[in-house]
Amino acid sequence: MIIRGGIVYDPSNGIFGEEMDLFIDRGKMVEEARGEEIDASGLLVMPGGVDAHAHIAGKKVNTGRIMRPDDSRLGTEPRNGVCRPSTGYTVPNCYAMGYRYARMGYTTAFEAATPILEARHTHEELQEIPIIDKGALTLFGNNWQVMECVRDKDLSKLAAYVAWGLRSARGYGVKIVNPGGGESWGFGTNVKSVNDPVPNFDVTPAEIIRGLAQANELLHLPHSIHLHFNNLGKPGNYTTAIETLDLLKDIKPSRMRQVVHVAHMQFSAYGGTGWRDFESKAPVIADYFNSHNHATMDMGQLLFGSATTMTADAPLEYGNARLTHNKWSNHDIELEESSGVVPMIYSRKMLVNAVQWAVGLELALLVDDPWKVLMTTDHPNGSPFVNYPEVVTLLMSKPKRDAEMASMHEQLQKRTGLGEIQRELDWADIAIMTRAAPARILGLPDKGHLGPGADADITIYNLKPEELDTSQDHSLVKKAISTAMYTIKGGVVVSKDGKILCTPPGRAFWVDAAVPQADTDRLMPDLQEKFAKYYSIQLSNYAVQDAYLPHANVIRAGLSIEPLQEVA
């Protein structure tokens, strides 16, 4: 296949808006090829979108569906010759997820939080999501075995456990959510700072985070630790964010990437002592990211309207339910985690929500280097992923931001500096924040770029970047990027002008990290004891079987092999 004449943005390869032809052969980008031609003359062409943080599969997503039949009634589309039926807005069914990502030009998405014990469920849903490639991050931050290894300062055993846990969960990377807080929630409490000891375990969140970061680097995992801070969502929590980031600045990355990826930074960049004086501290956070190179973030942008909050931060969800008097689901997972789900409506007339909206945008606009900031909404916590085009246009257009702010709470200008920010992102920034950077941050060398050997995942938008003023014509931009003209996945046109043409199954990425047998041998008695005494199932029924990953893509990592090729 040949794509002719597009205006290509391929930041990983230093290509920023050059007219060029692209060649595809057997699902990969190549130097030269023949076959079907697509005329993309003058049109915007990018690699397929990569979503590094979204809640798209597993128990809490399905809990959201079950407790929200009101949501499933939205976005309904009947089945047709190609597609299964679609339902849902904030919690779409599996099929709708695949179709909607594809229509928007996205070809890869990673589920952000899976407990090992419930990973089988996650993979059941992931394999039902058509078209896109995917993976799931694995939760480690409240795990008894992790906390005991950290308490005993046994880093090699901790690394062996992380490798074993990833293999058991068929997981991609180390996710940490409110470390120590999930365990505390087992008896209905929470930790209040990174130095607050976790009851019964004689460790602090700070020690858990550092321990897991060190283990992550010891194992040369493709992705860094992926961290949801303590105190997330609370006024004044920006100090916790800075304190936590400082814990990690001396750790050396084992690959050319960050040491920590901060999930949905927006929810952790707040000032104030309570809801009354709640304000943005995005500038402080942005300064930190501008002056340090060990951390990256995704925005976790909040948009107004319906959302379903879902997180392994169970005490936070209990707080959300108390605050909104809305229905509340909670799910504690023995020895590993806790979690919660609460529906939410964000209102532009509510000052706190308006400040949250501004914080996400401020972060993306104030951090100078777009490689450090991913565009996300923490789907479906800040907003469902179908609203990414709204976020992109807000970032690209100061007039649009001004118009939006004019409709919000009058106090907003005093609580955020967003109105003063003149910066408007360009297509190069957007291509980095939605393609190149998420692939690099996740450690996916064949994703997010269009160089030879890359996966032939390509988006062609019906938009001429050389003719369109993205600042003024933001509504045209939004329309064009909401529905890709062509989405090509693995060299196959899967979506054209919003019509799904075919639904190949996506691949599931997971990381198999090797560790010395001696470390595993030291680990196994601990695990055997835990299963004999504390888990409610047998060790032999714990790990996810290969039957749940019919299209697996295993990435090798670990101690006993040569370091993998470093990502561009």
Add this chain to the structure above:
Amino acid sequence: MSEATIIKDAICSFCGCLCDDIIVEVEGGKVQRARHACPLGSSKIMGHGRIESPMIRKDGELVESSFQEAYDRSAQILLQANKPLMYGWASTSCEAAEKGILLAEEVGAVIDSTATVCHGPSVIGIEEKGLPGATLGQVKNRADTIIFWGCNPAEAHPRHFRRYSSNSIGRFTPQGREGRKIIVVDVRATRTSRNADKFVRIDPGCDYEVISALRMLVAGKGDILPERVGGVLKADLAELAAMLKAARFGALFFGLGLTHSRGRYKNIDNALSLVAELNQHTKFVVLPMRGHYNVGGIGQTLAWSSGYPMSVDFTRGMPYFNPGETAACDLLARKDTDAALIIAADAASNFPRATAEALANIPVIQIDPYENPTTLLSDVVIPCAIAGVEVEGTAYRMDGLALRLRKMVDSSLPSDEEILMGILQSVRKQRQMMANEGA
């Protein structure tokens, strides 16, 4: 093949406990023993009378047929119907449920599970209030106070006490039963209430009032309560409320006594509210006692496929959910369905009489390993291999935990998945033929 083999850590596919520590001895292609299993599970694993051949009713009699004939006749019934019902799914795998959902989409059927006659009201309660729950191991490791409300695990889930609840021993519960307070609320004494530290016997149909009284007591508003609520003295209720608030970690298990007594989903709504409110004082979770081993799994599978966990109507080409209108019993009571496929459930025994009679008056396809009262009113009967004994697959425990069922012995019969795919292929073929004839 006569050499004895031992399968360790096998999963019992009888009830929602999904005990996964069964040691199965197989010899000569048959299960000889199922150690650790309770009598209910053991009887399932050991097997009993099976349907041996597919059958099609001709002139009033069920006559043996080939599988293909049975698939073709089933496809014909589904294609001729305006609004077929596909009901059951509680005792088969999620993989079979997925194939069933695909078939329901293609023929435009309503798909519903046995939840409709057990924990359907719980689902509606959860839609109102959410479910503050936990995995069973969390209860085992932490709970010092457990309530069983309208359920009788001593007889229905025999290993629940030892493995997960009152008598289990975990990290923060080293004394097991000794260290726990067990409360049973029911309308009659049961084997479960004999295990209780406190048995609260309430008047039938008064669950809602009793839960409301407890909510008032927990909220410190007990002074306006009458002296007796639902047949229980106020002093008893006050003692109970104090026990709940004093818990370090409390768990409420509820069963059909709550979901199917007067008030139904409102009872569940109220119980979920009580648990949510108790979390202002301590840690409390709530779990439904699911009956059939994978009734949870069909709910999960339907939810991720269609957005809804039960009573999903595909006749409009897109999923539509309105319990009260689209549940199996609603359709049958209104005579609003004109064919039924019953799989892995015995509708004739468990449905209200009028709905079972309605079932007898429409063409019925049965897919099941065993003959049961539904067989008597079926027009096509297709025997299958037993999921969880003869076929691998996924099942969801009562707490929502997915486990992979093991295959213990071979079967010459096709699996539920294979049968459903056989019917689906026949549907596609007959549709194609009809289209060709039309052209």
